Amino acid sequence: MLPLTPEERAARPRAESLSTATEPFSWLAPGRRGALLLAAVGVIGIAVAGYLTSVHYANVPLVCSSSGIVNCAEVLSSKYSVIPGSNVPITLPGIGFFLISLALAVAQYRRPRDEGLRRAHFGWACLGLLTVFYLVFVELVELKVICLWCTSIHLMIVITLITTGWRLQPHNRGSLTRS
Numbered sequence: 456m457l458p459l460t461p462e463e464r465a466a467r468p469r470a471e472s473l474s475t476a477t478e479p480f481s482w483l484a485p486g487r488r489g490a491l492l493l494a495a496v497g498v499i500g501i502a503v504a505g506y507l508t509s510v511h512y513a514n515v516p517l518v519c520s521s522s523g524i525v526n527c528a529e530v531l532s533s534k535y536s537v538i539p540g541s542n543v544p545i546t547l548p549g550i551g552f553f554l555i556s557l558a559l560a561v562a563q564y565r566r567p568r569d570e571g572l573r574r575a576h577f578g579w580a581c582l583g584l585l586t587v588f589y590l591v592f593v594e595l596v597e598l599k600v601i602c603l604w605c606t607s608i609h610l611m612i613v614i615t616l617i618t619t620g621w622r623l624q625p626h627n628r629g630s631l632t633r634s
Contacts, residue, residue: 486567487567490561490564490567491564493563493615493619496553496614496615497553497554498557500553500612501553503607503608504549504552504553504608507531507544507549507604507605508544508550510531511531520603525602525603526600527602527603527605530598530600530602531544531604531605533593535590535597552579552583552586552612553611556579573619576615576619577616577619577620577623580612580615580616583615583616584612584613584616586612587613
């Protein structure tokens with residue numbers, strides 16, 4: 456391949472002038488769109504955890520399978536479904552997790568250049584992932600059944616972790632002004 460002439464080099468668009476819309480995963484960048492994604496995940500997490508909390512206190516049947524490997528009723532009525540020594544469902548701290556995640560996302564939307572907020576959100580998501588590891592262990596090893604509602608919450612935490620981690624990567628620094 457022949458080297459470019461000075462005229463050909465001048466005619467090529469510069470990397471900083473390219474739109475982030477053509478970059479893969481640009482919507483995860485540290486700008487406002489990534490913060491909106493995190494906020495949406497937070498709202499959905501609050502809704503699902505709120506539903507599970509209401510089922511706990513209203514003592515009504517779940518909209519989920521109650522037999523076989525997928526057995527939400529068994530998971531949510533086990534001793535692991537409440538904070539030890541209480542009747543408080545673990546979904547209440549789940550609501551708290553997603554409320555804080557939502558607050559961090561809103562703060563990032565308002566201050567897209569604040570890397571400290573992105574770091575705090577990533578740390579918060581790491582804490583959530585540790586909880587997910589414990590709860591998945593309980594479902595698979597101790598109870599030998601899974602809950603699809605719980606799995607959806609676990610996936611939302613993983614999505615939050617991946618998104619916040621991606622937003623900390625150096626290759627996203629240039630997109631702060633574009634989104």
